[in-house]
Amino acid sequence: MKTLIFITKADTEECARALLFAAGKTGTGSAVVLSFGEHGWVTGLPAKQVIQIKDGGAVIAERYMDTAAKYVRELQPDVVLMASNDMGVELAARLGHRFCGCSASYVTDIRIKEETVCIRRRTFGFHMECDKQLRKLPCFIALDKACMPTLEGRGEPVVVPGAFVPPRVGFDSCVEQPQEEEIGLDACENLLCIGRGVGSEAAARKAEELGDALGFGVGASRPVVLNCWMPLKRLVGLSGTVVGAELLLTLGVSGCAAFVKGVEKSKCIIAVNSDPDASIFKHCDVGIVGDCNAVAGYLADNIKL
């Protein structure tokens, strides 16, 4: 199978190498990488060819659709791989339709069986995975975050500059806002995660102060972010940062599937929740049934003693 990989501005080298590993599973000896952005590391990837599209504009899928389509038309891949980030999910679905092929996002595994692309993807509120056969080529597949091993080693791909195709449809203006500060939750050894159970923005702030005092990274579950008690960058779970901490302390987190799947690689999970039936207690190692704010208050008062 001939495989093309899309790398976007949001992707890291680790992500690119995971896509290359997946490309290997499709039977490709060496893949072609189409890189949107200014990643210096792409020229050292163990790939056959790197097409670099240096475009400094907004990283919105709509701007890249026609460029991506141009290279799909020219290179005629059987499988196109990308990450399940905001741009990847959109590109996969739209290109799948545009090229009358198949598409899938949140894919955790890929293999080729009797000339057919077989995938496993997250579904059912992220509680389960389903096995699917994609019977029509080309297949546009957005791979789930952190689910694949990475392809190690340096390569010497042929590096060629790519051409950006201005989109046929567009917007009146598009201004990038300053980025929120990078937190690097995925690199934190210990993490405190704040859930809706804390009850208020003020309580979330106190829990954040506790996290700082403990020297832990501070994350939040989706309801906390949706309530604007914490910024989006703090979101932990499949739709935010996937973490694998040595210790994860959750305060008032209920434990929905998308959260649990995003923290399951953590070695020790301690949960505090007032509801003894909360789902989080089925996915943690140590639990306290009780008021999470009282526990946070006690810890804050006593860690310095």
Place this chain on the structure above:
Amino acid sequence: MKKILACFKATRDLENMTSREIRAYLDGGNDLSFLREKIGAYDEAALEAALRIRDDYLKRQLQVRTVALTVGKCAERFVKELYAVGFDEIVVVEGTEEQSGDALFVAAAINDYIEEGGADIILAGQQSSPGENAKVPYILAEMQNMPCLSGVSDVAAGGDALQVLCRTDAGIYDVAVGGRALLVVRDALHPYLRVATLREKLSVKGKTESRRQPGKTLSCEQNEVTNGFVFEEGERQCIFIEGETIEQKAEVLLREYLPERIVK
């Protein structure tokens, strides 16, 4: 007159499903009726965004019509609720449960509606349960050949162009949209649909949805075949910290589980 179309899906609330319930579902029950029915989380945010755009247009004394559309089953209470919070029309395109989970079928059904009735601004949630396909709005954008914005977090229609805030993992963008556009809503600043007052609810008592048949019945089915589901419970054995008071429990946590972790 501007027409705003917000697409939504009524789903079962899978968030707190237990492992036993998932097992029972997989073992042949295929019945989720015991779970609470709700509007998909991202779709709910899309519906609220549609109303916020409408509010802005009305403030500027512009004429606007808001339509909420769903494909497949829709409980009467959702129809009433959506009328009560201010939608002018609720459209239900008929379809089976399987069809309402088929991204191509749903996108084609919405496309047919737009081809007939038109729409200037279309809003939809990025994805919904149980499929989590994240395809419908994007296929629709291709069918309509209209600009599509993902990761929509906030919208305002204060000036000539629609101001859209997109929060994606690659950056945060303020986008001005002058013409037609499809806005794909995800983690929105206003995630919940406003609550109707009793008076508003009473005022729409007799209203019912407009029902229509799907046009072209497309389906992903023949090209994407599902072979089965995999459920790994992955549950951990939780040790509960006991104590007479919450302070006693917190003391055990601090003394036995945290001391080595705390960065002095």
